[in-house]
Amino acid sequence: MQLNHYDTPCLWVDLDIMESNIQHLAGYFKSRGLEWRPHTKGIKIPEIAKLVINTGAFGVTCAKLSEAELMTAAGVKNILIANQVVGEQKIERLCQLSRINEIIVAVDHLETIQLMNRIAEKFAVTLNVLLEVNTGMNRAGLDPGQPVLDFYQAIRDLEFIRNRGLMAWEGHTATIADPDEKVRSISASMEKLSATVSLCRENGIPIEIISGGGSGTYTISSNFKLLTEIQAGGVIFTDVAYSKWGAETRPSLFLRSLVTSRPSPKRIITDTGWKTLPGWSVTPKPLGVDAVDSISFSSEHGVIHLTRENTSLQPGDPLDYMVGYGDNTVFLHERLYGVRNGEVETIWEVKGRGKYT
Amino acid sequence: MQLNHYDTPCLWVDLDIMESNIQHLAGYFKSRGLEWRPHTKGIKIPEIAKLVINTGAFGVTCAKLSEAELMTAAGVKNILIANQVVGEQKIERLCQLSRINEIIVAVDHLETIQLMNRIAEKFAVTLNVLLEVNTGMNRAGLDPGQPVLDFYQAIRDLEFIRNRGLMAWEGHTATIADPDEKVRSISASMEKLSATVSLCRENGIPIEIISGGGSGTYTISSNFKLLTEIQAGGVIFTDVAYSKWGAETRPSLFLRSLVTSRPSPKRIITDTGWKTLPGWSVTPKPLGVDAVDSISFSSEHGVIHLTRENTSLQPGDPLDYMVGYGDNTVFLHERLYGVRNGEVETIWEVKGRGKYT
Incomplete structure (x- = not known):
């Protein structure tokens, strides 16, 4: 038809172009030794998330718990919720979801993670967490360096919490028009993150995952030998914004x-x-x-x-x-x-x- | 609970305040001899539309055909679609809807209304229309004065079209901060509309309905002895915007x-x-x-x-x-x-x- x-009005996607974008990105990240965990907040369709996984992504990033529930119900594995999940009701939902899928969630606040630990005990699950680090976006996240180390040391004994690593989103750099300034700004973020990783490792904190990078930064952020996975997702569609912000798709x-x-x-x-x-x-x-x-x-x-x-x-x-x-x-x-x-x-x-x- | x-996130409405707003508005328009046909594009909930009708509105305004379908299915009568409905598929839907409810639709283009007439004949319905007049917003609508009269004369013989009057939305004035300038700007729009009404009536065109006025203009627009009905709807909730734009609710x-x-x-x-x-x-x-x-x-x-x-x-x-x-x-x-x-x-x-x- x-x-x-x-x-x-009728929203449509050119399948040939989208599929070729997905293939390009899967190859791009693979050639750099990076995992690809595309953000689905702009995609919103589980069938497309599965298509991306079949082409080379190993999981997805979600903005909200309800989105992670949707993706789980559709059979998508390995989900990072790149956001804080707070309040008893949501933490209970998170524990419930963690019984049936590998869910990792961003944290940045001690009392929240202590509450998570208590509720996880009740649900008999272990909650996977990444510490969110503020590398210049000034939204959520711990300040880099010592505050991150202090936080890890404070959560070390929480029995139902499993520390997986760090997350940082250099979102403040995505819209920088001047290419040199953009590289400088991303470099500054990566240096803060890198110093934090070193400090943690020197102190015996395991940092398995370092998650970051978005559709407006991936062409630069993926070149640093630092991130282990890239969250760029919207770039499978591409639009006026991502074309302007440096996407190659x-x-x-x-x-x-x-x-x-x-x-x-x-x-x-x-x-x-x-x-x-x-x-x-x-x-x-x-x-x-x-x-x-x-x-x-x-x-x-x-x-x-x-x-x-x-x-x-x-x-x-x-x-x-x-x-x-x-x-x-x-x-x-x-x-x-x-x-x-x-x-x-x-x-x-x-x-x-x-x-x- | x-x-x-x-x-x-959880969107909520204070019922006491909303109900008192609705009562205030119903009284306000009644005291000025105006019908109230609140726009539901910002309300979106048929039960609230019905509450407003039970308190004094005589029908509703919708932005889209699908919204009018929803309101019809919920039992709301007398719907104005304050927008052009174009294309065979939508005009067929409009005819279908017009079999079961009184629907009025805005028009501003001769070939569209001729197509509407042909499709209406097939469906054996009469379509009610208001001519949209551009009184300064410079969006859709015919230019005021002679072009409106010419349009009416061109559609006079369309057997399945019933001319009900005029619609004009002084939307460009809603955000004007200076009170005097706002009154001047609305007056200028009303003068254009008034001259158009006079020209049509002098030429034997019946103008039964003159629809206009929104939540950002109703306190001024309803004082002219011109409009027969006011479309202000969002003002039953009121928000930061409408508080700033002069709403009394x-x-x-x-x-x-x-x-x-x-x-x-x-x-x-x-x-x-x-x-x-x-x-x-x-x-x-x-x-x-x-x-x-x-x-x-x-x-x-x-x-x-x-x-x-x-x-x-x-x-x-x-x-x-x-x-x-x-x-x-x-x-x-x-x-x-x-x-x-x-x-x-x-x-x-x-x-x-x-x-x-």
């Missing part, structure tokens, strides 16, 4: 809209606003439309302003956009249409939609 | 998060990023936190920066935010918790989530 048969994620109004020869209105195609932070790119001046979105309208008159597109005509940023787009949709040679080959349910707890 | 029993919509990390005495991390609590355009307001310097969001993390040290909030503690902008928040959630006197009285499914076609 042709894509035009389906109702718009090709754009495969698009949104088909219909033109709904042509109020002026220099203005095109489509049926997709920020509820289906956010223009926040990175603007989507309409395909096959010349002389685009600017694009704006309201909740359910997309407005394309042209620099010169064009009346060829009329209400009812399809218009594709290259997605601006997959992470803020895929999770809004109910379905993702997999297209090959113009035909819809697969319709995936976006099962990760609404998995935010 | 207390709200803290439920897992976070009280904030009732909140999001409960948990603190997940305290990496520094001047930084609080919560479990809610822009996937559940967008800070786009309008920043949410954390409650009970003093000395807030700024707030930033990544996809799943909220970061509150403080101007002075505070260590009282610890990981696992609940923290409520006043929602920044309900329209970009409610539609992201699976459930809305209705709270009265600290107890969860109702849990509504956000059935309008994903209704974007």
Whole structure:
């Protein structure tokens, strides 16, 4: 069936390009001796996570416990929750999940991990943890160096906690435009992390896993002989954002809209606003439309302003956009249409939609 | 059950405040001789739409056909789709829906309405339309004055189309901060609309409905003796945005998060990023936190920066935010918790989530 048969707005992926992106990335990380644990917060579809694993990833990264539950239920093994899981209710869910899958979770707070240990004892499970280290992003995480060593020494005797290593996300560097500055900034983060690893190892703390790297940094971060695994995930789709932020893969994620109004020869209105195609932070790119001046979105309208008159597109005509940023787009949709040679080959349910707890 | 029993992030509404907002608005519009047709794009819950109708609204406004289908299935009557419905597939759905409910749809393009007429004939229904007029927002809509009259005259003989009147949304004025300038700008829009109405009536075109006004303009737009109905809907919740944009109702919509990390005495991390609590355009307001310097969001993390040290909030503690902008928040959630006197009285499914076609 042709894509035009389906109702718009309609999110679709070019299967040939996505598969070739996945193969490229699997080879890329393998050739550097790195494990690949793609983040699924922007992918949201267990079937695609499994496809990536079949091609070379050894597990996935999730942002939230509910996403890890979804992936577990779909048969995905080896999940890192790259976030703190707090509160009794969530820690109980984490223990429950850890009975049936290998789950690793980021920690950065002593009382939380002590609570985790008590609840894990009740559930008779061992919880795997990575210490999150703040290497310059200034979000969560322990300060590098001595605070990390102190933390490890404080949790050493927790019987139901298993220390696996460190996690650090150099997210503050992803959007740096100047290539030299980007390398310098990532190097500074890696130095902090490296010094922390050395300090821990010198003090007899085993550091098995060092997890980091995202779709906006992997081409640089994977060159340091430090990380053991890379979390880049959204880059299997690629979009305007990752193209700009240095990804070497090709754009495969698009949104088909219909033109709904042509109020002026220099203005095109489509049926997709920020509820289906956010223009926040990175603007989507309409395909096959010349002389685009600017694009704006309201909740359910997309407005394309042209620099010169064009009346060829009329209400009812399809218009594709290259997605601006997959992470803020895929999770809004109910379905993702997999297209090959113009035909819809697969319709995936976006099962990760609404998995935010 | 207390709200803290439920897992976070957790969107909740103060029922006493929401109900009092609804009563206030019903009285407000009635006293001005206006019908109230609240927009449900930011409400998304049919049960709340019905509550509003029971209190004084006579129907609802929807942004999309799928939202109108949802509301129809829930028993809501009299629906205006304040948007163009284009393409054979959607027009067929519109005809189907028009067999079982009174649906009015905005139009602004001759070929589309001719197609609507042909399909309506096949379905043996009459489609109700309002002509959308561009009164300064420069999105969709016909230019005011003669183009509207020309359009009416061109559709006069379409047997399966019933002209009900005009729609215009003065959305470009909603965010104007200066009160005098806002009144001037809305007046300019209303003058264009008023002149169009007069021109049509002088030429024998019946204008039964004149629909407009939103949550950011209703306190001004409803004072002109022009509109017959007001679309303001989100204002039943109110949020940081509508409080700023002149709404007279009280904030009732909140999001409960948990603190997940305290990496520094001047930084609080919560479990809610822009996937559940967008800070786009309008920043949410954390409650009970003093000395807030700024707030930033990544996809799943909220970061509150403080101007002075505070260590009282610890990981696992609940923290409520006043929602920044309900329209970009409610539609992201699976459930809305209705709270009265600290107890969860109702849990509504956000059935309008994903209704974007």
